[in-house]
Amino acid sequence: MSSPRILWRKSLNFVMLTLTGVAAFAVVSVLFLILGYLIWNGGTSLSWNFFTQLPKPVGETGGGMANAIVGSLKLLFLAAVMGLPVGLLAGVYLAEFGGKTFSFIVRYTTDLLNGVPSIVIGIFAYSLAVLPVKHFSALAGGVALGIMVIPITVRSTEEFLRAVPGNMREAAMALGASKWKTIATVVLPAASGGILTGMLLALARVAGETAPLLFTAFGNRFWSQGWGQPIASLPVMIYTYAVAPYDDWHRQAWAAGLVLLALVLLSNLGARFILARSKAV
Amino acid sequence: METAATKEKIVSGAPQPALSVKAFRDPVPMEKITSPTIEHKQRLTISNLNFYYGPKQAVFKLNLKIPTNRVTALIGPSGCGKSTFLRTLNRMNETIRNTRVEGEVLLDGQDIHSLDVVGLRRRVGMVFQRPNPFPKSIYDNVAYGLRINGYKGRLDDLVEHSLRRAALWDEVKDYLKKSAFALSGGQQQRLCIARALAVDPEVLLLDEPCSALDPVTTAKIEELMFQLKDSCTMAIVTHNMQQAARASDFTAFMLDGHLIEHSETSKLFTTPTDPRTEAYITGRFG
Numbered sequence: 001m002s003s004p005r006i007l008w009r010k011s012l013n014f015v016m017l018t019l020t021g022v023a024a025f026a027v028v029s030v031l032f033l034i035l036g037y038l039i040w041n042g043g044t045s046l047s048w049n050f051f052t053q054l055p056k057p058v059g060e061t062g063g064g065m066a067n068a069i070v071g072s073l074k075l076l077f078l079a080a081v082m083g084l085p086v087g088l089l090a091g092v093y094l095a096e097f098g099g100k101t102f103s104f105i106v107r108y109t110t111d112l113l114n115g116v117p118s119i120v121i122g123i124f125a126y127s128l129a130v131l132p133v134k135h136f137s138a139l140a141g142g143v144a145l146g147i148m149v150i151p152i153t154v155r156s157t158e159e160f161l162r163a164v165p166g167n168m169r170e171a172a173m174a175l176g177a178s179k180w181k182t183i184a185t186v187v188l189p190a191a192s193g194g195i196l197t198g199m200l201l202a203l204a205r206v207a208g209e210t211a212p213l214l215f216t217a218f219g220n221r222f223w224s225q226g227w228g229q230p231i232a233s234l235p236v237m238i239y240t241y242a243v244a245p246y247d248d249w250h251r252q253a254w255a256a257g258l259v260l261l262a263l264v265l266l267s268n269l270g271a272r273f274i275l276a277r278s279k280a281v
Numbered sequence: 282m283e284t285a286a287t288k289e290k291i292v293s294g295a296p297q298p299a300l301s302v303k304a305f306r307d308p309v310p311m312e313k314i315t316s317p318t319i320e321h322k323q324r325l326t327i328s329n330l331n332f333y334y335g336p337k338q339a340v341f342k343l344n345l346k347i348p349t350n351r352v353t354a355l356i357g358p359s360g361c362g363k364s365t366f367l368r369t370l371n372r373m374n375e376t377i378r379n380t381r382v383e384g385e386v387l388l389d390g391q392d393i394h395s396l397d398v399v400g401l402r403r404r405v406g407m408v409f410q411r412p413n414p415f416p417k418s419i420y421d422n423v424a425y426g427l428r429i430n431g432y433k434g435r436l437d438d439l440v441e442h443s444l445r446r447a448a449l450w451d452e453v454k455d456y457l458k459k460s461a462f463a464l465s466g467g468q469q470q471r472l473c474i475a476r477a478l479a480v481d482p483e484v485l486l487l488d489e490p491c492s493a494l495d496p497v498t499t500a501k502i503e504e505l506m507f508q509l510k511d512s513c514t515m516a517i518v519t520h521n522m523q524q525a526a527r528a529s530d531f532t533a534f535m536l537d538g539h540l541i542e543h544s545e546t547s548k549l550f551t552t553p554t555d556p557r558t559e560a561y562i563t564g565r566f567g
Contacts, residue, residue: 167413171473173376174407175426175480176399185429190416 035261042258045251050259055221055237061248065256067223068232071138072263074224075217075233076203078142083149084199090150091157091195096183107155114151121147122212130216138224138231141217145206152205156198160191193278200271204264210235234260324349324484324514325370330384332362332369332538334377339365341538343384347484347531352506352515354529354546356522358561362538363518367486370516371405372398388484403430406482410489412469414461414476419444419453422461422472426480439479447475448505467498474505478513485509487517491524503528522562526550534558 049064056063090110094103125144130136164187172182188195213219217231219240224231234256241253325347332340339362347353355363368374369382372393386393393401403426414422423440432439440457444450449471453464461472470490477485487506491499506515506528519525525532526546533543534555542549542558553559560566 165413167409167411168415170373170376170409171413171415171476172425172429174371174373174402174409175429175476176402177429178399181429185425186415 038254038258038261041251041254042256045255046258047255050252050255054223058246063252065232065234065237065252065259067220068234068237068256069259071217071220071224071232072207072234072260074138074227074231075141075145075213076207078138078227079145079149079206080199080203082142082146083202084153087150087153087199087202088157088195090154091161092183092188094154094158095161096179096187107158110151110154113147114155117211118144118148118209119211119214122214122216125212125216133228135228136216136218136230138217138227138229141213141231141233142227144212144216145209148206148209148212149199149202152202153199156201157191157195160194160198161187163194164190193275196278197271197275200267200274204267204271207264207267208235208260210239214239234263322349323347324389325516326385326387327370328385328387330366330369330386331382332365332374333381334365335379339538340369343538343540345533345540345543347514347516349514350510350512351530352510352517352528354525354532355516355518355535356520356525356532356561357535357541358566359520361535363535364488366535367488367516367518368407370484370486371402371407373402373407399430403480404482405484405486406477406480407486408470408473408477408488408490411493412466412473414464414469414472417461418458419461419464419472420457423475423479426476430480443475443479444472446478446509447471448501448508449475465498467494467501470494470498470502471505474502478509482513484514484516487515489518489520492520499524522550534561536561 047064049062050066051064051069052066053062053064054067055065090106094106098106122144125140125147129140129143168186168190169182172186173179177185213233213236217233217236219236220230220232238253238256238260241249241256244250323346325345327343327345327347330340330343331338343366355367357363365374370386370393374380374382375398382394388396388401388404393405415425417425420440423443424436427436427439441450441454444453449468452468453459453472456463461469464472470493474485474490491502494502503524506517509515517525517529529546531543532546532549534541534549534553534557536557542553542555544554549558550562553562
């Protein structure tokens with residue numbers, strides 16, 4: 001009973017279904033290819049020394065990237081200290097206080113900031129925190145990453161605050177709480193799981209940034225002294241080692257890639273865990 | 282003035298079946314409203330209250346007295362302004378942008394608009410239509426109002442006392458640290474009442490507190506209101522006329538932002554003076 005028209009429709013349906021399926025499969029397989037390749041190459045080059053030793057001088061094999069692991073964590077700490085509070089408060093402003101026009105401007109600017117290429121933010125941090133003191137520093141790297149953390153934090157904070165039902169705010173205010181007290185004691189705690197998740201994801205995103213660190217934190221083959229000195233970081237290490245002409249350095253770059261990925265994955269999983277737990281309350 | 286009076290004459294003079302809906306919707310001259318002769322002490326005295334959402338007026342020249350330690354029910358069809366009116370009594374409407382209130386609301390002789398809003402809301406508590414516990418433990422929910430008001434005494438005793446007053450203590454005494462969301466809807470609503478009672482308000486405003494609850498739970502809350510009368514003045518907005526008849530001492534009937542009739546509940550439900558009240562309570566509209 002299938003007329004040519006129905007046959008055509010059925011085959012078109014089949015073709016489109018196959019195309020979307022293939023595309024979906026391609027997305028997943030790209031990720032798994034990268035993961036597999038990284039685990040294969042990085043896993044075989046990873047050793048205990050990698051976590052405990054400093055990089056060896058050029059020409060010697062072995063050594064590790066202990067300074068870069070600690071350096072990345074220090075940079076993320078700086079980014080968190082500088083970026084998260086600003087992002088959080090701006091998110092609270094947008095969700096709870098903002099008027100129409102100014103909120104629109106803030107929201108639009110935040111989206112624009114989110115889209116600014118990371119290398120441009122690096123240049124900005126360079127002129128802000130490197131040029132005046134005339135040397136690279138962990139602080140400058142923290143400024144660059146901190147700026148990148150802000151827009152993601154703002155938008156996720158705003159979104160999760162908006163998801164808190166309005167009747168909870170009314171309940172608090174009907175008990176005599178001021179607006180700020182209502183936000184601090186009811187709304188923020190109710191949204192804390194989501195907000196924390198957004199913050200972790202923002203940090204995880206900037207953990208892999210290389211470009212803004214190239215001319216701010218610069219890099220360091222030794223332990224960095226204090227916050228005012230250049231500091232090593234995993235992404236910059238990967239970049240330096242991957243373009244170097246030594247096989248041993250290439251292997252170490254793979255190992256560093258794997259460690260970085262594990263860091264990001266762990267914080268992602270942690271974020272999801274926190275979110276799932278906060279929803280269960 | 283004359284036309285309004287004439288209309289009123291026509292309305293009250295017309296045989297009842299001939300009443301049109303349009304006639305119900307006509308504004309009432311204020312002097313026609315019969316306020317009950319109450320020898321009681323008045324907790325709240327509302328005079329010439331107007332309320333506006335932007336340019337739209339929602340409450341018109343409302344005069345009402347809410348007697349101390351009695352339950353006053355506010356009835357009327359949806360959108361007649363009874364919730365809006367209730368929310369002017371603890372100035373909750375101020376949280377909505379672009380609203381305006383005129384007139385006087387006296388709480389024990391003091392105009393509430395000259396009072397500090399935090400102190401006012403401590404004295405005039407509110408229970409909402411949907412149970413809205415905080416995502417905190419049962420204990421923290423009840424203690425919330427005390428904590429933000431800087432209460433320094435023993436919280437445990439007051440939490441227990443409030444939960445007992447809300448007839449919830451026996452059901453939750455072993456689960457005080459559990460999340461309030463673990464409670465049933467009716468328990469949550471009684472928790473919200475306990476939370477409101479914890480700061481020992483003189484007036485409790487109830488905005489359709491039973492509309493999301495089943496009949497058994499509703500009965501519990503009405504029983505609770507009866508017990509609270511010793512210590513608390515209550516104003517309840519309800520869509521359920523049986524509830525108004527059962528649970529209140531005085532009833533006010535509102536229509537389109539106007540107070541139509543206010544008297545003892547037994548009187549209003551048996552011998553209403555205004556034909557529109559009668560039409561509403563007998564289910565002919567609304």
